[in-house]
Amino acid sequence: MAFTEDTLPSLEAWKCFVRRLEERYGLREVPRASWLGAQRPDFLSHALQQRVAYLLPAAVCDDLSQKEARFCSISDQSSTEAKVAVPGAIIAAYVGRNLQGPSGGVHGGAIASLLDASIGMATNPRSDPDGYVTAQLVVNYRQIVPLGSYVLALAYVHDREPARRKCYGMSRLVDAGALAQSTDTCALQLQRPLEAARRDTARERVYADATALFVRQRHRPETHGERSLQTAAVNRVESVSGFLGAQARPWRASL
Numbered sequence: 001m002a003f004t005e006d007t008l009p010s011l012e013a014w015k016c017f018v019r020r021l022e023e024r025y026g027l028r029e030v031p032r033a034s035w036l037g038a039q040r041p042d043f044l045s046h047a048l049q050q051r052v053a054y055l056l057p058a059a060v061c062d063d064l065s066q067k068e069a070r071f072c073s074i075s076d077q078s079s080t081e082a083k084v085a086v087p088g089a090i091i092a093a094y095v096g097r098n099l100q101g102p103s104g105g106v107h108g109g110a111i112a113s114l115l116d117a118s119i120g121m122a123t124n125p126r127s128d129p130d131g132y133v134t135a136q137l138v139v140n141y142r143q144i145v146p147l148g149s150y151v152l153a154l155a156y157v158h159d160r161e162p163a164r165r166k167c168y169g170m171s172r173l174v175d176a177g178a179l180a181q182s183t184d185t186c187a188l189q190l191q192r193p194l195e196a197a198r199r200d201t202a203r204e205r206v207y208a209d210a211t212a213l214f215v216r217q218r219h220r221p222e223t224h225g226e227r228s229l230q231t232a233a234v235n236r237v238e239s240v241s242g243f244l245g246a247q248a249r250p251w252r253a254s255l
């Protein structure tokens, strides 16, 4: 599938976004979108056409060297990576006027949804994208989120109890500032814990934070929808995007 005139500007902005993430958070392991574009143009093109940028670093295992790092489709269950849980995740989103709450700022439910989804992404391996579900979510609302903001939810997993089917995670919702300037929702799963998510930094405005307990389901509901892993994962991001009412407008980041 070839890139079209419509998707190219988004690709450039996506590269810019990844570069800024690298600079701000030192995410050396976040691979370059250009590399992804070269290796998996079909998948990236699909993601962009869906207006969902979903970056898939394949080498999350420490025993894989950076040289061996490559991207793969999330439907590639045979890769070692696909079986490993992802320790960190970032969601970038635009929260618009359609999300106005009684406070005059962004509704708390939308904020909770973003925090929940980011921890869910950090919790669930791509080989089993809906294995763990939210059992408990505790949100601290620290500042009103102005309507029309660009925000980042920075999530990481801090504890796992596989035998008891439990996984604990945290997330912070911060002002994206100049980092993300897109009305598209974008999500990244990270191959290493997101150190930046663990601490408050003076340069960021923290709107809210959350702790969550995710529990692995014993039995899946019968009507579980699409079972294709690739589609399922994109759907997860799209559900957040749809809930937030993301605009179908192209990226606006300046390079």
Ligand SMILES: CCCCCCCCCCCC(=O)SCCNC(=O)CCNC(=O)[C@H](O)C(C)(C)COP(=O)(O)OP(=O)(O)OC[C@H]1O[C@@H](n2cnc3c(N)ncnc32)[C@H](O)[C@@H]1OP(=O)(O)O
Residues within 6 Å of the ligand: 116, 117, 118, 119, 120, 121, 124, 125, 126, 128, 129, 130, 132, 133, 134, 135, 136, 164, 165, 166, 213, 215, 216, 217, 218, 233, 236
């Ligand atoms: C690429 C991919 C991207 C993927 C990206 C994915 C992002 C998705 C993110 C969004 C996720 C959602 O919104 S999920 C939707 C919202 N959540 C739900 O609908 C969940 C509904 N609830 C349930 O299905 C169930 O209650 C469960 C599965 C959570 C738990 O039921 P269960 O399986 O019977 O568990 P049970 O044996 O009772 O408990 C297991 C252990 O967990 C503890 N536990 C259970 N529930 C709780 C609780 N609410 N608060 C505290 N602790 C609890 C128990 O005490 C026990 O601990 P111990 O005694 O062993 O110590």
